[in-house]
Amino acid sequence: MHELSLAENIVDIVRQNLPAEQSGAVSVKVRVGEMAGVVPDSLAFCFEAITAGTPLEGIRMVIERVPLREKCRTCGEERVLPQPLFLCPACGGSDLLILSGRELEVSEIEVEDP
Amino acid sequence: MSVITIERKVLEKNEAIARKNRDLFARHGVFVLNMVSSPGSGKTSILERTLHRLKDRVRIAVIEGDVQTDLDARRVAAYGVPAVQIITQGGCHLEASLVHDALANIDLASLDAVIIENVGNLVCPSNYDLGEAMKVVVASTTEGDDKPLKYPAMFRNSSVLIINKTDLVPYVNCSLPALQANALSINPGLTVFQTSCTTDAGIAEWCAWLLEQIRLASQGGASAAPIGIDE
Numbered sequence: 363m364h365e366l367s368l369a370e371n372i373v374d375i376v377r378q379n380l381p382a383e384q385s386g387a388v389s390v391k392v393r394v395g396e397m398a399g400v401v402p403d404s405l406a407f408c409f410e411a412i413t414a415g416t417p418l419e420g421i422r423m424v425i426e427r428v429p430l431r432e433k434c435r436t437c438g439e440e441r442v443l444p445q446p447l448f449l450c451p452a453c454g455g456s457d458l459l460i461l462s463g464r465e466l467e468v469s470e471i472e473v474e475d476p
Numbered sequence: 477m478s479v480i481t482i483e484r485k486v487l488e489k490n491e492a493i494a495r496k497n498r499d500l501f502a503r504h505g506v507f508v509l510n511m512v513s514s515p516g517s518g519k520t521s522i523l524e525r526t527l528h529r530l531k532d533r534v535r536i537a538v539i540e541g542d543v544q545t546d547l548d549a550r551r552v553a554a555y556g557v558p559a560v561q562i563i564t565q566g567g568c569h570l571e572a573s574l575v576h577d578a579l580a581n582i583d584l585a586s587l588d589a590v591i592i593e594n595v596g597n598l599v600c601p602s603n604y605d606l607g608e609a610m611k612v613v614v615a616s617t618t619e620g621d622d623k624p625l626k627y628p629a630m631f632r633n634s635s636v637l638i639i640n641k642t643d644l645v646p647y648v649n650c651s652l653p654a655l656q657a658n659a660l661s662i663n664p665g666l667t668v669f670q671t672s673c674t675t676d677a678g679i680a681e682w683c684a685w686l687l688e689q690i691r692l693a694s695q696g697g698a699s700a701a702p703i704g705i706d707e
Contacts, residue, residue: 364567364568364569364600364603364604367567367571368486368487371486371487371488371489371490372486374489375482375484375486375488379480379482379484380480381480388477392486397628397629397632398603399599399600399602399603399629400603448628448632448661448662448663449661456660456661456664457664460632466485466486466487466603467483467484467485467486468482468483468484468485468486469481469482469483470479470480470481470482470483471479471480471482472477472478472479472480473477473478473479473480474477475477475478
């Protein structure tokens with residue numbers, strides 16, 4: 363359960379990137395990989411809890427999930443796997459490179475025009 | 477409405493401090509391990525067996541992470557090595573800043589290695605780079621052989637697996653070959669050791685490997701980035 367400290371980091375990043383004249387942030391978009399070890403609902407809940415009573419209160423967190431995409435180093439097969447089982451469905455090899463799915467990034471903020 | 481594009485990592489602050497820690501370790505030629513596992517797998521016991529064998533051959537300090545108490549730091553300090561306890565007061569993992577603060581109480585210039593024992597937790601610590609050269613994950617036979625499949629990120633992000641409590645295999649529902657195969661299916665690059673802190677089995681092999689890593693780091697072979705299969 364480290365979603366609370368992650369939510370605090372997100373608040374810091376939003377504050378740093380909000381132009382001073384624009385306080386009307388509406389939403390923040392966060393990219394969360396399937397293997398980032400983060401529970402999206404819990405992250406959104408923590409974000410709502412720590413922004414309550416602050417200038418960021420009411421800002422919506424939009425979470426974009428990034429699928430786990432892997433490439434087999436043996437046969438070159440690339441595909442999205444439904445869960446982190448590290449066996450190539452094509453050749454059975456276990457030497458897989460993770461291409462995406464570990465993201466934990468703030469990608470954008472939507473603000474009301476001044 | 478307008479959109480401000482940011483593209484910043486949520487953990488960028490932690491990663492920046494981890495880089496600072498890593499630079500500091502490299503400058504002093506100090507080899508640093510981050511030991512991770514579920515609670516009760518035997519991290520501290522492995523540390524004790526390791527210090528018993530190596531404390532007169534290399535200069536090791538220990539940073540202990542726990543939710544409460546300094547019990548582990550006291551266990552380790554009994555071997556005559558510098559030990560710093562970090563109490564997270566509920567925090568489920570160590571962060572780079574906590575390790576950075578702990579380094580204020582450690583004289584890196586007089587050391588060959590630092591072993592960080594993370595909070596017992598197979599989930600959260602896998603996300604936090606502390607500045608270590610590598611993560612060592614401990615899995616004990618009493619936890620069963622399916623843990624690598626259930627907690628893949630931790631096994632994926634580690635470079636070494638120590639399978640501990642091998643002496644208990646006859647009494648528990650755990651197959652050593654299955655545990656090892658499951659871990660290697662998640663991360664084929666794992667270096668694997670099998671140990672028992674009760675019988676001392678496998679401890680000599682683990683210590684020989686550790687000594688070699690410490691020797692390489694002292695020669696400037698310490699990696700500038702965390703060693704990971706996907707990097």
